[in-house]
Amino acid sequence: MDKAYQPAGEEKIYQLWEEHQAFTPTVPSSPSSARRHREPFVIILPPPNANDPLHAGHALYTVEDIMVRFHRMLGDPTLWLPGTDHAGIETQFVFEKYLQKEGKSRFDYDRSTLYQLISDYVSEKQGIAISQMKRLGFSLDWSRLKFTLDEDHTHRVYAVFRKMVEEGLVYRGEKIVNYCTRCGTAFSNLEVNYQEEVTKLYYLKYGPFTLATTRPETKFGDTAVAVNPKDPRYRQYVGQEITVEGLIGPFNVKVIADDMVDPKFGTGVVKITPAHDPDDFEAGLRHGLPIKKVIGLDGRLNELTGKYAGLKVAQAREQVVADMAQKGMIVKVDDNYVHRIGRCYRCNSVIEPMVTPQWFVKVDPLARPAVKAVEEDRVKIFPKRFKKTFLTWMANIKDWPISRQIIWGHRIPAWYVLDGTPQAVVSFVDQDKQIQSGFWKDLKGKFSFDLIKSGLQSLTVPADTKFYLSENEANEHGQYVLQETDTFDTWFSSGQWPYSTLGWSPDGRHSPDFEYFYPTTVLDTMWDILFFWVARMIMMGIYVTGQVPFRVAHMHSRVLDGKGQKMSKSKGNVINPIDIVNNYGADALRLALVIGVAPGSDIALSDDKVRSQRNFINKIWNASRFVLFHLDQFVVDNPQNITSLSPANFQKSQLKSKEDKEIIDKLDKLICSVTKNFNSYHFGLASESLYQFFWHDFCDLYLESVKSRSQEALPVLVYVLITSLKLLHPFAPYVTETIYQILGPKLNLEPLLLAKSPWPSPAP
């Protein structure tokens, strides 16, 4: 043995585990009845992005590895199923940046070509995350590796979508959504970052009123003006039609009364622009107001705005304000108005609320059973405080927009017949690689349908257009059939991950894996995707399988940099876990991430912390070296008595010395407390007590005390060491296995792998 532990050997140990298929459980021939006898322990890995290397947060999947290794040693049939995520918007965004560097853009390609390009790009990078997970020692069953765009997963997602359509849970609607004009897609509320920003608040002359607005440029889309019903100042106007002077001519709007208006804000009068403001949109629904769109999906004012058409929103605002000022239409300007602006979580552009046709999931029927399951702890959320967060969020959940205007993802399986849909808008790349776009009715005379179809980039049809769930069916109703070009929100497909990866089948003939492993046991992830993902999985899982997808939702910590700062590329404080592994070994990193960390609290990953754990790993190594040295001597002296040292033959009652009894007592207590802490997800405590025991009780006290009688104490030394290695193994699989591989043959230990050896119980 080297004087110090060499993490360089860790990769060989991982190979050893793989050769023995140590992480692949066997599925019994009658899975469902076997499951009734003994429930397996199952975790589905939250799939990391296929095209990205791991970041420090991913290293916290260590927590899952700890649980899985523990249960494997307990003898539970154990599965930890790996996968990677196509991560729709994220990946397309990264790829577009890459295209940009090449001087190209996504608009240079038709849909299927672009898809293929991204697909190639991703598969080129996909291996990185996987090899990094292996490097971290994750005991995943690679024989079951999945990808979110795998054909079988896609089929299941489609089948569930059709079921939802047939049961009225999916609808199309013209609704106001958060639209990023840069990314060219809608986002859910969760994907918008709101920031307080200082802007201007303009007080405009508006018919008989003066009103305050931050968005004068949307005046062209106003279809009403609102006051509070209780406001005496304006009561006389309610219900009347007023004439407002505009930059492109006067227009008429109705005065409505609505509680949404706060009489104390501004002048107590609000202009209503249903097409470009979420509140106004709601007000429009309440009062039956027309929706007048004046901003296009390209972020520019449209033809309804006269000379302002073609200007981007920000430019238009400047121009409009200047013109209004000239005409004396601005009463005053508040320069320091602080309010919240929504920005795209990907590219930070200002989110433009837009009314567009989108696909929605009616969420209420899905949410109610999910809420119930959590309330009744059929899905236990740990730490408990997140349960309340979950329930309040679910109580306010709105219908879920599931369509995204990107191509990297599951294309929505709906087909339209264009024959009777003159308002359909298509854009496509023609034979000269030029983009053509416009109404289908205008283009169909100029281009062949086949050309449009093959060069298609996007198709937009009104929300009430009839759609079909298969191309064949659509073909029966017309000649010109195109598939929806929107893709599913990533969370719509990953929300189905637990049952889909295990082989749920729409026809009820599920795979043995599904019968045996579903529902899974624990879902562990960081709390930031509790709503994005965990909530969706619970809803979809119950809806589709009638069972919760997992019994426990375990929220792990967030990893911060050494100073407790959030890591970000812009700050340049991103820690690459693999760098740490290369410097100090995977075990040191794993321990540093869990030791003494309270459940759900943030963790600052400092170099100091990793180094101190590296020292601990080295301590384990050297204590073993000490034992090995005396063991070798024993073998020389008593080659035939080796079985007397085997931990299997260890008898507590035969101990004579006080130190021997004490250390075994402490070890027994340790076994109990570690086991208990494992079962209650207190890994921070478990690792801390192991650290304390091994370093201080075993090394500093016991080991020092027996130096004068090491041969006599050898059975105790061997027993305590081997037992400790087992207890430590979930945290530090590499050193412990390495040592076991050295000691094992000398002691004729069974089994051959520590990873497959049984969890210790107190000494007999």
Add this chain to the structure above:
RNA sequence: GAGCUUGUAGCUCAGUUGGUUAGAGCGCAUCGUUGACAUCGAUGAGGUCACAGGUUCAAGUCCUGUCAAGCUCACCA
């Protein structure tokens, strides 16, 4: 505006269901080791457990309030 979390040694934090003199790592001081240990060991300094009340035989741990910090959610133009 609502909710959640945090406030314990110089620094970073543990302390799960309330129970003996409040702990760890790093740092610091003194000494000792280099035949298990890129060191390691021994000893020590250092905390009115944010503040004020309350429940209890007993509170860092439960309750109420105050102060401070952070996070999340929310439709105020």
